[in-house]
Structures are given as structure tokens and as C-alpha cells.
Amino acid sequence: MSTTTLPAPGQSPTLHTKRLPAVAFLGIAVVALGVSAAICYGAGIGGWVLTLVLGLILYMVGVYFAVRAVEGARSARNRTWSALIHSAFVLAVLPLASVTWTLISKGMERFDGDFFNASMNNIGARDPNGGAYHAIIGTLEQVGIAAAITIPLGVLGAIYIVEYGRGRFTFLIRFFVDVMTGIPSIVAGLFVLAFWVLIVSPWFNDGAPAFSGFAAALALSVLMLPTIVRSTEEMLRLVPAPLREGSYALGVPKWKTILKIVIPTALPGIVTGIMLSIARAAGETAPVLLVAGGSAAINFNPFTGQQGSLSLFVFQQAGDASRFAPARAWTGALTLVALVLILTIAAKLLARRNRIPR
């Protein structure tokens, strides 16, 4: 049984217990790592990763028994779980740090003026320069058009579901939005290819199907819309009912209550949802490849001619035979991440501007 027992009735409990000194934990950690290293390298079964993982497990076992001997069973469970939770956090952050580090270290090589001023037009396999100007334009235009389509549509749709929708029709809308959330991006690309590129676009193009940046924007819209509807819907539901009632009780009409009370209250969450969907759309490669065609040259017009995008650029450069291509791919990836990061920070700042300082 446990070493901490409740005092007998009438006996006053003592509030002080023995504590293991901090240096003991350091000692356990050193010993655990040492034993782990000895096992891994001694038996030749693994490198530093296994050493670390095994060391962590040994550390937790050691902490459990050491603390149990000195501080008692409850304390031992507490310390072991704390160690587990902290290491889980480190484990979750490690890949992120690794990705960031790899992107920056490998992407900085071509992070130069030429990369942001030149396209890949007429860049041969032996040319060390060339850039992603055309791809950045493509990403900005396609994601911009997709956002212009989906943000109003998605937010208004969510408002309908939460504030006005009743009964079976609303249930159907919600059901299909859920289904849409699971659509693979390649299917969205194929849909736009079959519907827009092959059927609709010939009307504007003398009968011939045409790839365009706009078609890519449509495919991205299909992907963004359900995310925006769902996240906005959840945020609107979080707005407390007494706020709406407080507004109604002042004689404010429903539409104005939604516009001036409900939306501003939910705005930070709505913006987060929109930014997540934009980040996802900016990283999509397959639909752009299918319906925009990809292009090595600069094309400002999203409605005519083929267009590239940053993620497509990364895909193409990573698979290119030129020995200068991998560096361009890394810088493209770094640029994409930086772009999304800048957009997210800007949107958060914009959403926070409405808040009143305390």
C-alpha cells in the first residue's frame, strides 16, 4: 500500500513532507542517459535518437521509484505524469523546430534579390539563377481570388446556419459542408478540370479548353469553403445568447445585432479559421497542377494563360534534374511559409485593432 496514510481520527495531520532536492533529479537524468547510451551503443542497436528516448523512459522510471521512496506514492505519480506531459510537449515541438531549421538553413542559399525578381523563363539546367517571381504572383492571385470568393460566402453561410436556419434544410447544408471538408484536394482539382476547364472555359476561349489561374482559384475555393463555414459556425455558436437578447431588448433589429454585436464578438476566432483555410489553400499543389497548368513565365492575368504557384514551383524544382534546382525548391518553400506567416500575423493584428485596451 501507499506510504502516505491518512492520520487516525483526532490526530492532526502534518502538512510538511520530505522533498527530493532538485539536484537529485539531475542526477537521475544523468544516470538514465548514461545507462541508455551504454545499452544503445554497447549493443550497437541504435544512435542518439534511441538513446534519448530510452533515457527518457529510464528517467521516468527512476523518478517514480526515487520520489516514491522519499515523498510517497501520490507525489511519485504526480512527478512521473509531469515528466511525461513535458516530454510530450517537447516531442510535439521538436518536428516543428526541425522543419523551421531545415527550411531556413537550406532556403537561405537562394534567398536573394534574383529569386524575387526573376522567373524560370529561359532558365536552363546549367543556369544557377532563376527565381520564383512568377510563382509568388500566381499564389497571391489565386489565393486572393479564392479568399474573395469564399470569405463572404463562408461567413454568410455560417451566419445562416447559426442565426436563421431551422429544420431539415439546415441539417442538409451542415451535412454537406462536413462531407466537403473531407474532399481530397486532387478531387477538387479534377472537379474544376471537368467542370470549368473542359466545359465552361471553352465559351470564353473560342471553343478550346483553357488552363488559368482563375480555375486554380476555383479549386482552392472548393477546399477553403467548408473550413471557413465550419470554423465560423463554431465561433458564432460561442457568442453567449444573453448578448443577443441584450441587443434585442434595446430594440435593435436582428440583422444589426448580428452585424454589430455577434460578429465583432466572434471576430478573432473567425479570422483564425479564415487564416487556417488560406494557409491550407496556399500549400495546395495538385489542383494548381491540374487546372492552372503551371508556367515558367510571368503571367499577371489570372483569367488567360497558364499560371504557376509557389507550392507547384517547389514541386517542380524538387523534381528537376538541374543541380541548382534543389536550392530553388528550398527557398520556394521558405518563401511560402514566410508568406503565410506574414498574412496570419497581419490578420491577427487587424482583428485585434478593434479591441479596446484595458
Add this chain to the structure above:
Amino acid sequence: MAKRVEATGVTAYYGSFKAIDNINLSVEPKTVTALIGPSGCGKSTFLRSINRMHEVLPGARVEGKLTIDSENIYDKDVDVTAVRRMIGMVFQRPNPFPTMSIFDNVVAGLKLNGVRRKSVLEDAAEKALRSANLWDEVKDRLGKPGAGLSGGQQQRLCIARTIAVEPQVVLMDEPCSALDPISTLAIEDLMFKLKDRYTIIIVTHNMQQAARVSDRTAFFSIERTGDPGRLIEYDSTQKIFSNPGQKKTEDYITGRFG
């Protein structure tokens, strides 16, 4: 300013559930009327049917006639928002708008109904905050968020917000139940002051409060859970608390009920 409220055969439903049955009651202008009774007896439902807030919930509806100075607010051609501008409401929990400053909270009703001129808004805000006994406490921080005030201050802010739109009748749904005794006293003092200009109807669980603030008291009750609430007795507060006409009322106010 203040108007007479008269309910004739008011019956309210939540879907198929009948919450109150056939309430007949007349409230004089410039008085405080308290609605008391056990939980679930329909007093809040009745209060919410006076400014048509009951129907905000899906499936909720009201039958019968409710007149404000002989104008039936349940007539087909009545604009709900106009009714609510005339009959303000203060809720149980203070609900200042979290995205707005103190100033914007007070004038929210005016601003959202189209009043733009700054001088008008400033005058209205000061007047409403003075009426709500809050002006001295907040005059130096009108730009700060309303949610940063204490609970009692927030409730007075909500009262200021309600009277800023110059209603005729003010409904209060247990306005002090989330507040400490000092804030409660502040709001009770406020009711005495507001009585000069408004008709006030208040729902309260606190019988001492009903006895302190009201001129007339209405006692609601239900037979069993699931039955609709009914008006048992309606008389001057003095009569209800000293010499009630009904056995049920007496049992309730002496604490022998349920």
C-alpha cells in the same frame, strides 16, 4: 412618459408546453410591481412576454392581449423592435457588450438605431449614467471596456444602457441575483429614483426585496411540475405581505411552501 401595462388572458407556450395560463394583470404607470413565486412558476416567462422577448426562443409563442396604454403589442401590424424600444429589459446576469467601451455600451441602443451625432450621444450617455448612479465611478474611463467593471457596476451599466433609449416601461429579470448586498442596495435605490419616470416590473426571488421596493406584488405559482404557471394573487405589496387573501400566498411568503 410612463405607461400602463395591461395583460388580458396572456398564455405562453414553449413549443407544445404551456408555461403560463391566462394571466390577467394591470400595472399602473410610475409604480414598481414585483413578480414573486417559486422557480418554474412562469414569472420570467410572463415578464419576457411583456416586451416580446419570449418569442426569441425557437418554438415559443404567446396568446392573449397585452396592451401598453390601450395599444396591443401582439397585433399583427406591430413592429417588434419598436415594442422593445418602448419596453426596456435588464437581465439576471449583467451582459455588457464585450467588444464595446463603457461609453459605446451605454449608447449602443441609440447608435444601433441610427443616432450618429456625437453631442447627442454624449449628452444621452451622461444622462443615462447619472440616472443609473454610475457616472461618478466611470466618468474618467468611458473609453475602457465595459467588461472590466465589477458585477454591480456592470449591472448598473446595463440599466443605463436600457434607459438611454428612453423607454416607457423597464422590465427587470432578477437584476440583483448575481450581485452582493451593497450592489443590490445600490440598484434598489436606483429603482426608487427611476420610479418617478418609468413603470418598473421586476421579477425577484428575494421576498424582502419585493417588500422593500415594490408598490404592488403579484404572486405566481404552479400546482405541480409540468403544469402551467398561474397568477394566484395580485394586490398592494403591503396587503400581500401582511394580510394575504389566499392560503397559497401566505404559505409561500411565510416559507411553508414546497
